[in-house]
Amino acid sequence: MAIKPYHYELPLDFNQPSNRKAMESALREVKEQFGLSYPLLIGSERVDTEKKITSTNPAHPDQVVGFVSKAEASHIDQAIKEAWRAFDSWKKVPAADRARYLYKAAAIMRRKKLFLAAVEVYEAGKTWAEAEGDVNEAIDFMEYYGRQMERLGAPVPLTPLDDEDDQAFYVPIGVGAIIPPWNFPLAILTGMTTSAIVAGNCVILKPASATPVIAAHFVEIMHEAGLPYGVLNFVPGDGGTIGDYIVTHPLIRFISFTGSREVGLRINQLAAQVAPGQKWIKRVVAEMGGKDAIVVDETADLDKAAQDIVTSAFGFQGQKCSACSRAIIVDEVHDVLLKKIVERTKKLVVGDPDNFNSQMGPVIDPKAFEKVHSYIQWGKEHAHLETGGGTMDRDGYFIPPTIFSDVKPGSKLEQEEVFGPVLAVIRARNLLFQPLQRVHIQVVIGLIEQPNIRAGQNNLQQC
Numbered sequence: 001m002a003i004k005p006y007h008y009e010l011p012l013d014f015n016q017p018s019n020r021k022a023m024e025s026a027l028r029e030v031k032e033q034f035g036l037s038y039p040l041l042i043g044s045e046r047v048d049t050e051k052k053i054t055s056t057n058p059a060h061p062d063q064v065v066g067f068v069s070k071a072e073a074s075h076i077d078q079a080i081k082e083a084w085r086a087f088d089s090w091k092k093v094p095a096a097d098r099a100r101y102l103y104k105a106a107a108i109m110r111r112k113k114l115f116l117a118a119v120e121v122y123e124a125g126k127t128w129a130e131a132e133g134d135v136n137e138a139i140d141f142m143e144y145y146g147r148q149m150e151r152l153g154a155p156v157p158l159t160p161l162d163d164e165d166d167q168a169f170y171v172p173i174g175v176g177a178i179i180p181p182w183n184f185p186l187a188i189l190t191g192m193t194t195s196a197i198v199a200g201n202c203v204i205l206k207p208a209s210a211t212p213v214i215a216a217h218f219v220e221i222m223h224e225a226g227l228p229y230g231v232l233n234f235v236p237g238d239g240g241t242i243g244d245y246i247v248t249h250p251l252i253r254f255i256s257f258t259g260s261r262e263v264g265l266r267i268n269q270l271a272a273q274v275a276p277g278q279k280w281i282k283r284v285v286a287e288m289g290g291k292d293a294i295v296v297d298e299t300a301d302l303d304k305a306a307q308d309i310v311t312s313a314f315g316f317q318g319q320k321c322s323a324c325s326r327a328i329i330v331d332e333v334h335d336v337l338l339k340k341i342v343e344r345t346k347k348l349v350v351g352d353p354d355n356f357n358s359q360m361g362p363v364i365d366p367k368a369f370e371k372v373h374s375y376i377q378w379g380k381e382h383a384h385l386e387t388g389g390g391t392m393d394r395d396g397y398f399i400p401p402t403i404f405s406d407v408k409p410g411s412k413l414e415q416e417e418v419f420g421p422v423l424a425v426i427r428a429r430n431l432l433f434q435p436l437q438r439v440h441i442q443v444v445i446g447l448i449e450q451p452n453i454r455a456g457q458n459n460l461q462q463c
Helices: 017-032 073-090 095-111 113-124 128-152 187-198 212-224 239-248 261-271 302-318 331-346 366-382 447-455
Strands: 036-038 040-042 045-047 052-057 060-069 175-179 202-205 232-234 254-258 283-287 292-296 324-330 384-387 402-405 422-428
Touching (some): 017 113, 040 073, 060 212, 073 175, 095 187, 113 128, 113 212, 175 187, 175 239, 187 254, 239 261, 292 302
Parallel strands (some): 175 254, 324 422
Antiparallel strands (some): 040 045, 040 232, 052 060
16 A cells, blocks of 8 residues: 655644634643643553652743653653563554554644644743644654654565575664653654654653653653553653663663753763663664854845844744854855844844744743853853843843854854854854864754744754
């Protein structure tokens, strides 16, 4: 049977009154559910623990979005045991049948799109467009990975040899750990989790502690789609308490991680050590930070370049590994383009993300707030502040969009990932200028940012 063509999820136009009204209704629905509790899921058992993760609204930290049960080492042991038990039967399910679970979950997620987006508005501080784009991306992951698994489920073509009957095919490898980030709390979580599941593996999911409520809703959707219990086990908890325990556990076969470079390198190092009772070499997939740049020369459309730089640098408060953290501009157009960038930045509306008119919300938590301000303070002492750089009279973690010029190549602000609304503008003599040759430019290509490429919310298309 032919595999149905893949079509990406189209973004909604919130300028349409009907869509705006529906989103406002979803926001009210989510707000009515503030303070609910969400248990662990281990096998078929929902476990309510005494210790909780308190998920709050970064725009109003006194608002509790939800209380999520916190796993400890004993829960991890039980979750891994249940996952291996489920693996005995799940690995035998035909690839096309496993894909159908993803298609069902995608259909459910599509029906609940605005509710899920509203959860992200309150829990992650995303604006309407960013939140809805994240849900679209999660749907895309399931639709895409389901089709890929149907393709990969067929035998691998081989060159026939005389007197031999050779076969090659892909097989699942067992139980793995999924450790996703908070900045794309549904999309990347969904992609990491469902790609492992549809390949025939079973997983334990430890969501980011900043965004566990949206993760709990994802788990419910997967089981509403009929996913057998034990295939997906939900174990939120403190990274310092259970993170190392998961990574070093002898029965974990693979780890999928998205997050900071520091944590990713630690995971890679720990996973390389063979624990007592471990049978296999662990696989590690680690997607870590970035320090992306948009390079502009004298042939560019400067108005478009300015708009794209601002959109990329300050979309979701710059809290993306794909955010334009550096604008490298050749001398001939540097001053003109810098002026255009600053003018557009000053027009951005910073406010509560549940307000349709807001274009920027808060950073995720107090730790991020302090970190970003430390870079801003450094920039004030070592570069030229063009705009922003101050504080805002709000009770949330709001930071105005900030631009520094005269940033020196090789300096802290030019090299280190800020992960906040701070743009470093660097002057280059031309495209062969020596400091430019030292610049590391990362271009992220793939499905992870796909919906936002369509919505123009990041810098992948500009790079």
